[in-house]
Amino acid sequence: xxxxxxxxxxxxxxxxxxxxxxxxxxxxxxxxxxxxxxxxxxxxxxxxxxxxxxxxxxxxxxxxxxxxxxxxxxxxxxxxxxxxxxxxxxxxxxxxxxxxxxxxxxxx
Numbered sequence: 001x002x003x004x005x006x007x008x009x010x011x012x013x014x015x016x017x018x019x020x021x022x023x024x025x026x027x028x029x030x031x032x033x034x035x036x037x038x039x040x041x042x043x044x045x046x047x048x049x050x051x052x053x054x055x056x057x058x059x060x061x062x063x064x065x066x067x068x069x070x071x072x073x074x075x076x077x078x079x080x081x082x083x084x085x086x087x088x089x090x091x092x093x094x095x096x097x098x099x100x101x102x103x104x105x106x107x108x
Contacts, residue, residue: 005099007091008068010061012075012084013043020057023078027061032071034105035062064106065090 010033014020017038024036037060044053063071068088075086094102 005091005094006065007094007099007102008063008065008088009091010063010068010071010075011087011089012059012061012079013041013056013081014059015054015056015080017057019080020059023075024059024061026078027071027074030070030074031105031107032067032074033061033063034102036060037062062102064103067106 012023014023017040020036020038024033024038027033027036039058039060041056041058042053043056044051046052061071065088072086075084
């Protein structure tokens with residue numbers, strides 16, 4: 001397929017944009033991410049039998065599949081949540097120039 005890629009987008013959430021920004025800077029410094037986009041959000045979820053509603057910051061991390069194991073390890077290391085959301089979504093297709101940039105920034 002034209003535009004095929006080994007890029008993934010990893011989703012995670014943080015209790016604030018400030019905490020997400022701190023984490024993003026660490027991930028970028030370790031070349032585990034090419035870009036981290038932080039968005040405001042509200043999460044509704046069940047935790048320990050209770051329905052919870054929290055303001056959170058959603059982080060979209062753009063990286064390569066090969067970097068995922070190390071990325072997951074680093075997120076778990078720096079994340080304030082007991083069980084952080086870490087979900088990787090494959091990028092089925094991507095602009096070649098963007099894909100090349102992600103590869104360059106993340107060490108390929």
